[in-house]
Amino acid sequence: MGPLFGGRSDKTREADGGNLDLEWLEETYKEFHREPELSTAEEKTAARIKRELEHFSDWAVTTDIGGYGITAVLENGEGPTVLFRADFDGLPVAEKTDVDYKSKHSQLDAGGQRVPTMHACGHDHHTMSLLGAMRVLDGTREQWSGTVVALFQPAEEASIGANGMVNDGLGRVIPRPDVCLAQHIIAGPAGRVFTAPGPVMASSTTIEITLYGRGAHASMPHRSVDPVVLAASTVMKLQTVVSREVPPNQFAVITVASVEAGKANNVIPDSAKISLSCRFYDEALRKKCVDSIKRIVRAEATSMGAERPPSFKFVGMLSALKNSENVFNTVRENFDETFGEESTDMEPWSASEDFSAIPKAFGAPYMLWTVGITPRWQWDRAEKAGRLDIDIPTNHNPLFLPDLNTLPVGVRAAAVGILSCLQQEWERPGEEPEDRIYSPTVPTDEDIDAVAVEISGAN
Secondary structure (H helix, E strand, C coil): CCCCCCECCECCCECCCECCCHHHHHHHHHHHHHCCCCCCCCHHHHHHHHHHHCCCCCCEEEEEECCCEEEEEEEECCCCEEEEEEECCCECCCCCCCCCCCCCCEEECCCCCEEECECCCCHHHHHHHHHHHHHHHHHCHHHCCEEEEEEEECCCCCCCHHHHHHHCCHHHHCCCCCEEEEEEEEEEECCCEEECCEEEECEEEEEEEEEECECEECCCHHHCECHHHHHHHHHHHHHHHHHHHCCCCCCEEEEEEEEECCCCCCEECCEEEEEEEEEECCHHHHHHHHHHHHHHHHHHHHHCCCCCCCEEEEEEEECCEEECHHHHHHHHHHHHHHHHHHEEECCCECCCCCCCHHHHHHCCCEEEEEEEEECHHHHHHHHHHCCHHHHCCCCCCCCCCCCHHHHHHHHHHHHHHHHHHHCCCCCCCCCCCHHHHCCCCCCCHHHHHHHCCECCCCC
């Protein structure tokens, strides 16, 4: 496999001669960017993807898997089966960029409130990378053999999309993949491709904790067990889990992201709720820290004289994402050839992903890599001033906006990754009972209802 070409000035060559229309790539990306939709409500986005897939007459397309999930399968002779996943849901964020294709869309969230929506995590970019790679692969079939599975996943931001597709019979509509791939854009020098073996994204554990007190008039605090004070002392004490119980050479994040208590200035409420977002690379450490959280919260409640113990609700949990060393070695060699010095090492990322639920369901090795999308002038200026953490918008920021020059880079990275894996022989795990292969932990109907949104038009 030779190097892939492409760039803003190259309108004709991609993947050893395959055609890639850069005008189509940019204009279609802008369409997705203008109208992002929240997790589980991606009806228009899925319909737009389906229209693109109509151009791929030889690909077997299946829609509405686990909600709005879509797969497209191209069988091209003997060889391995390679799956590539792209997610396509947006976030409840008001976009603050000044581009003419900025999102002005809004939807009703799970609580019935109208919220602005934005592709603040780059899922529109991910979608275009896969659609572009499909064009490349479709036009160069004489140069490779095997089977490619393009998987478009909804509801990644709600952490239920991958499991939802698996639970809805993904294994019955696609051939079993030998290897699974995904990529994610990040704040970083535009066009730089980052890869690494082992843990690259953290596990995520989200805990909602309700603290119970005894309500009273605000003028009579002595007659209450004040849950506001209890919440405050609990939040402060939880800071000691990482600082005093986690070894300095291990990674852990415990963030109290939400505190809710009371609605009136003259009423001491009878309960308070705090929400925690926790991240780890190591599963044993995750369990240890969760136990510490429970111990501290219960002890604080006891110390305040609470008559009812606190309750714990685990509303989201994702495992750490650990790249296969074998897949890394296979892909990195070709990334180095294709991108040269722009192919470099990936630092572990404290964000979390549900992608690994798909390869784990099939017992397949996997890899996720990242692509930088920050304009070089912006990155270089901030780096020179020592203000990267201040001046560079990251994922989920209302100013997060990919440099359009990185669209063909995303396509090339996706195509090279797939082609790299098609050239290798992959050892399949021994056959397992079907319930072990296709039945990972899946969201319940209640879990799905809790994050469901009502579809509405743009403002």
